[in-house]
Amino acid sequence: MDGRVLVILDKAYRGGVETQFVDVLYFVRELNRQLGDLSRPDPRGGLDLYLAGLAVTYAFDVPPPAPIHLADLEVDTMPDPRATVRALVGEDVGVWTDAEAHERFAKKDLIPGVRTTPPAEMVLRWPLYRHVWFL
Incomplete structure (x- = not known):
């Protein structure tokens, strides 16, 4: 984890139409891209993401959201x-x-590759990171 940044996200945004273009997870992807070149190993690292609070629902392995109907649109x-x-x-x-x-919130299956850990254990990992950011 040397050189990596830990991003902690604990608020889940429930809106939709207002965030069609950029949402917090899009921002996290861009931060990861800037912190480490994905095409080659980079000593600066990248980032790790810890989903807490309602944000854990972002990792549930469920179908995509259904379209919204606004009048005839x-x-x-x-x-x-x-x-x-x-x-x-x-x-x-x-x-x-x-x-x-x-x-x-629910005992739903997680997206493959997502791990779960108690908050106290995650806090113990903080010193292993270059930075810990809350979004």
Whole structure:
């Protein structure tokens, strides 16, 4: 984990139409890209993501959101945080969820590659990171 940054996200945004273009997980992907070149090993690292609170729902392995109907308009470009979590896992971002929040909100399966850990154990890992950022 030397040189990596830990990003902690504990708020889940429930809106949709307002975040069609950029949401917090898109921002996390861009931070990861800037912190480490994905095409080659980079000593600066990249980042890891810890989902806490309602944000653990971003890691549930469930179908994408259904389109929204506004009068005669169908909006099918809703952000899909689960698709972004899958992309982050594919980009070698370590993704963890808060085990206690996962149990509290639902015992749904997690996206493959996402791990779960209690908050106290995650806090013990903080010194291994270059920075710990809360978004």
